Amino acid sequence: MSSLNLDDFSDLIERPDGGVRRDAEERRERLIVPPGALGRLDELGEWLSAAQASVRVRPIERPRVVLFAGDHGVAELGVSARPAGGAHRLVRAVLDGGSPAAVLARRTGATVRIVDAGLDCDPALLPEEVVRHRVRRGSGRIDVEDALTLEEAEQAVRLGMAIADEEADSGTDLVVLGDLSVGGTTAAATLIAALCGTDASVVTGRGGEHIDDLAWMRKCAAIRDALRRARPVLGDQLELLATVGGADLAATTGFLLQCAVRRTPVILDGVVSAACALVGQRAAFRAPDWWLAGQVSGEPGQAKALDRMALNPLLDQGVTVGEGTGALLALPLVQAAAALAAELPERPSDQGAAAAENEEAETAGVTAAESESDTD
DSSP states (O other), X not given: OOSOOGGGHHHHOOOOOXXXXXXHHHHHHTBSXXXXXXXXXXXXXXXXXXXXXXXXXXXXXXXXEEEEEEEXXXXXXXXXXXXXXXXXXXXXXXXXXXXXXXXXXXXXXXXXXXXXXXXXXXXXXXXXXXXXXXXXXXXXXXXXXXXXXXHHHHHHHHHHHHHHHHHHHTTOOEEEEEEEEESHHHHHHHHHHHHHTOOHHHHOOOTTTTOOHHHHHHHHHHHHHHHHHHGGGTTOHHHHHHHHTOHHHHHXXXXXXXXHHTTOOEEEOSHHHHHHHHHHHHHOTTXXXXXXXXXXXXOHHHHHHHHHHTOOOSBOOXXXXXXXXXXXXXXXXXXXXXXXXXXXXXXXXXXXXHHHHHHHHHHHHHHHHHHHHHHO
């Protein structure tokens, strides 16, 4: 029996400061740019004010990309364009600076942290700081067996919580969340279908590399079979993650919930982070107030999950690569909203403007009188 109950997070998580948000909205009315002229940037600025508990938004100076990595046994069925057990290659590409996420992180000034929760590779292939947290080597094939034991699921969730605490304690002011996985979208779609009460076909997408029709049908069948195993455990989020999630998904869920506890805002990436967020919402209904959806990934499961959480993606650029890329694309937008909210000056008050006009008029009158006196 696990000692961890995710429902306990409901008592630990508070909403962003509503009073500060109202004060920020009032301040926005006084800025030199008319209300509404900055579109959604105004809304983002007010959200940041509430998250920071500061009417004047502080700049985003220490953004951090956190990528949870893992392999999923269901990939053996050919549900992914990538080879089963190949997630370590994705990790290596980020570490070597040759992935889209690595390029964008450099450009936005964000540092990157990769956490191996369940890669199926020799630990010697990757740096110690990446592999030292591994819960297990690969997750089980969710169509026929549990992804994790209950003890492993708890260990993974606590790992995510610990990473969130480390980031908050180190001064991270915004997290860009992503995943590096093979088979992860299949597990994510299963979680979303189970929590939303939908069929496999409704949530089955084609992944970041656009699998063909045969692979899509295999993926759909795997999700259908996994759903049969998920439905009996819907009442317990931890057991659900153990049954059809995976080490990386469980760690991501714990990370998201603890970020909300620590009042650390997070930008979600694709369907995997959306699925973990949905599990988090089931445990603590206030938690999604601390999260932003970075971009539309094209995965139907992501759209379903975000709709359930009332999260509207910031961008829709047709980017499907995953790995935190979509969330990173949204980061400059959030940074821009913070800068505008912090640095735009307020309009002069009506009373101040009137006083200034009177002073100008008096000055003009004195100057005219002096001019007439000189003429005389």
